């Protein structure tokens with residue numbers, strides 16, 4: 001049975017940011033840990049599932065935007081045995097987040113600390129660059145939302161999608177693609193969606209096991225349809241289909257017009 005999300009209650013609000021707790025070939029793992037400001041909620045969610053942070057062996061990251069990965073360094077400081085899996089482009093920014101923080105502080109201004117909290121470095125020995133298979137899950141590049149974005153596909157048919165399949169909060173049906181400028185690459189994103197569809201069509205999981213909403217390529221917009229691949233994004237929803245419909249920024253309080261995601265310094269075409 002696929003896991004339910006851990007609602008991280010970002011800024012005290014439900015259904016903004018979530019993590020997932022997975023069983024892997026090497027014990028419990030968290031998918032996308034959220035920012036440092038929600039560590040308390042993450043620990044509560046783990047405790048509700050009978051675990052402490054120190055029981056978690058791995059952290060899988062879809063990408064390094066702060067709403068997905070901001071807490072990684074603090075978590076490793078609290079639990080030095082935690083192994084962090086991230087794309088090759090994202091890895092250096094976990095080890096030295098200074099450029100990422102500088103870029104994000106320009107974007108979020110005075111709201112940075114209340115939104116995201118501390119951005120601590122992850123020791124290099126804890127950082128593992130992902131390959132095609134990670135802890136029994138297929139891992140593959142899904143650029144578009146961010147050039148360094150990857151997805152993880154569980155053999156049970158669950159796709160841990162991060163931001164690659166848009167944002168949807170059930171019971172709403174609207175799927176919004178989070179498109180942080182200047183890094184968003186629509187052509188690359190469409191190719192990523194093609195790849196997700198290809199993998200879904202070859203999934204060994206029968207269609208009766210899941211009814212997921214996921215974006216599919218269309219001429220001018222992103223739509224949803226049933227699929228045999230369950231989609232897990234960062235935002236908690238109320239059924240087995242997981243896809244958010246709001247950016248964190250759209251309901252994140254002060255400066256709510258700002259996006260939850262920010263460009264990755266080394267990959268931003270503007271150099272930001």
Ligand SMILES: [Zn+2]
Pocket residue numbers: 063065068145146163260261262
């Ligand atoms: Zn993002």
